[in-house]
Amino acid sequence: xxxxxxxxxxxxxxxxxxxxxxxxxxxxxxxxxxxxxxxxxxxxxxxxxxxxxxxxxxxxxxxxxxxxxxxxxxxxxxxxxxxxxxxxxxxxxxxxxxxxxxxxxxxxxxxxxxxxxxxxxxxxxxxxxxxxxxxxxxxxxxxxxxxxxxxxxxxxxxxxxxxxxxxxxxxxxxxxxxxxxxxxxxxxxxxxxxxxxxxxxxxxxxxxxxxxxxxxxxxxxxxxxxxxxxxxxxxxxxxxxxxxxxxxxxxxxxxxxxxxxxxx
Amino acid sequence: xxxxxxxxxxxxxxxxxxxxxxxxxxxxxxxxxxxxxxxxxxxxxxxxxxxxxxxxxxxxxxxxxxxxxxxxxxxxxxxxxxxxxxxxxxxxxxxxxxxxxxxxxxxxxxxxxxxxxxxxxxxxxxxxxxxxxxxxxxxxxxxxxxxxxxxxxxxxxxxxxxxxxxxxxxxxxxxxxxxxxxxxxxxxxxxxxxxxxxxxxxxxxxxxxxxxxxxxxxxxxxxxxxxxxxxxxxxxxxxxxxxxxxxxxxxxxxxxxxxxxx
Numbered sequence: 001x002x003x004x005x006x007x008x009x010x011x012x013x014x015x016x017x018x019x020x021x022x023x024x025x026x027x028x029x030x031x032x033x034x035x036x037x038x039x040x041x042x043x044x045x046x047x048x049x050x051x052x053x054x055x056x057x058x059x060x061x062x063x064x065x066x067x068x069x070x071x072x073x074x075x076x077x078x079x080x081x082x083x084x085x086x087x088x089x090x091x092x093x094x095x096x097x098x099x100x101x102x103x104x105x106x107x108x109x110x111x112x113x114x115x116x117x118x119x120x121x122x123x124x125x126x127x128x129x130x131x132x133x134x135x136x137x138x139x140x141x142x143x144x145x146x147x148x149x150x151x152x153x154x155x156x157x158x159x160x161x162x163x164x165x166x167x168x169x170x171x172x173x174x175x176x177x178x179x180x181x182x183x184x185x186x187x188x189x190x191x192x193x194x195x196x197x198x199x200x201x202x203x204x205x206x207x208x209x210x211x212x213x214x215x216x217x218x219x220x221x222x223x224x225x226x227x228x229x230x231x232x233x234x235x236x237x238x239x240x241x242x243x244x245x246x247x248x249x250x251x252x253x254x255x256x257x258x259x260x261x262x263x264x
Numbered sequence: 265x266x267x268x269x270x271x272x273x274x275x276x277x278x279x280x281x282x283x284x285x286x287x288x289x290x291x292x293x294x295x296x297x298x299x300x301x302x303x304x305x306x307x308x309x310x311x312x313x314x315x316x317x318x319x320x321x322x323x324x325x326x327x328x329x330x331x332x333x334x335x336x337x338x339x340x341x342x343x344x345x346x347x348x349x350x351x352x353x354x355x356x357x358x359x360x361x362x363x364x365x366x367x368x369x370x371x372x373x374x375x376x377x378x379x380x381x382x383x384x385x386x387x388x389x390x391x392x393x394x395x396x397x398x399x400x401x402x403x404x405x406x407x408x409x410x411x412x413x414x415x416x417x418x419x420x421x422x423x424x425x426x427x428x429x430x431x432x433x434x435x436x437x438x439x440x441x442x443x444x445x446x447x448x449x450x451x452x453x454x455x456x457x458x459x460x461x462x463x464x465x466x467x468x469x470x471x472x473x474x475x476x477x478x479x480x481x482x483x484x485x486x487x488x489x490x491x492x493x494x495x496x497x498x499x500x501x502x503x504x505x506x507x508x509x510x511x512x513x514x515x516x517x518x519x520x521x522x523x524x525x526x
Contacts, residue, residue, distance in 0.1 A: 160424030203463020
């Protein structure tokens with residue numbers, strides 16, 4: 001069993017993973033000010049509630065798009081498990097051919113999700129991850145990571161608009177309205193966020209297919225997917241656990257015991 | 265000549281209209297703390313710099329989505345031209361049947377856009393205005409205002425993302441990337457924002473047509489429309505002066521009885 005942690009810009013998830021399956025998962029807020037000791041205490045609490053003894057964990061792996069939290073996570077996990085976790089960063093074996101200008105610039109979360117999606121679906125692929133940002137990753141028929149798009153996430157965008165626009169309400173609840181054409185402020189904003197993003201995902205898939213010259217399989221993960229994907233006209237496979245699955249795959253590929261061929 | 269003023273959440277557009285023709289226009293930053301005296305000084309100064317004689321201005325009209333600034337700009341203009349400009353809102357004749365839940369809640373910029381588009385394009389019309397927010401307004405075949413969508417604007421959204429995401433650059437310039445599939449952080453963000461918006465508009469036009477059961481004329485306005493419309497697959501008429509044309513139309517419609525056009 002291993003500990004897998006993904007830190008996003010807003011939220012983070014921790015999973016205790018046994019052979020690619022989650023024994024339990026816990027979500028927590030990304031707090032840039034918390035110390036390693038505070039995070040270790042939090043993780044110990046999650047493990048206790050999940051019925052897992054931290055000492056029984058064989059190792060850990062951490063991906064973080066918040067660079068300043070990488071050393072904090074490393075220390076927290078080491079404190080909890082007694083083993084140094086693997087960090088998702090440049091130099092890690094991923095099995096992906098990354099064909100972008102500077103592969104080291106590619107967000108760790110994009111790599112992790114791509115590794116998991118590739119294993120499950122044959123290329124070419126477009127992978128959407130809808131969180132703080134909505135990212136689109138494009139993998140071609142040869143399995144090469146070709147690049148993608150970074151789009152403001154819908155929650156972040158709606159909240160920013162509410163703050164900037166004098167006549168719009170703050171902290172709106174995003175529920176799908178009955179009609180595309182809204183007839184009050186709240187429904188207009190909800191339709192804009194939900195139908196707008198659904199239309200965008202459909203249109204991006206079409207444009208990527210034209211650029212690649214072949215049809216793609218569409219996969220989506222991230223906390224906001226279930227809100228938007230039901231309104232897409234394209235078939236998009238929802239895969240909520242792609243990040244944790246990808247972290248497990250990367251752990252297997254990179255853990256010393258594994259590479260030395262030692263059986264657990 | 266009249267003053268037409270559109271107070272948006274980020275910028276104030278001031279146009280000088282003579283009949284249906286735009287003689288000049290300029291922009292000010294929307295500053296919610298400035299006083300009427302400060303705005304009057306600003307308007308006076310910019311007009312004199314651009315050779316506009318305030319004596320030739322017979323009146324004015326304004327649309328505002330920033331309620332706190334509506335009387336401030338009305339006071340400022342009144343102090344310059346001796347006449348209080350009309351503010352688009354309750355009591356102003358628009359000629360549009362507003363078929364929304366609460367017409368008082370409807371942003372006056374969307375009403376003005378719809379007035380201008382109704383006068384120029386075949387109905388039903390899908391109007392997208394890309395500014396602080398990207399608003400979609402739908403005018404039905406019979407000329408009724410049917411409602412629409414409010415989407416976070418491109419600039420506001422991308423700046424909010426930059427502020428939230430540790431590894432993304434701040435204050436990026438929005439330029440059309442040469443390829444759709446970005447291969448570095450900046451080209452990924454530009455592609456995401458611009459191609460994403462274009463894909464969204466195409467899809468929303470199709471969805472609105474489906475809901476109405478008939479094809480629409482698609483019209484785009486707002487500064488960012490210039491970057492997005494060329495990336496759309498649907499044909500959009502790009503009409504950057506839609507709002508100020510609409511304000512001119514509303515000024516004429518609401519001119520006091522007996523007062524002739526100059």
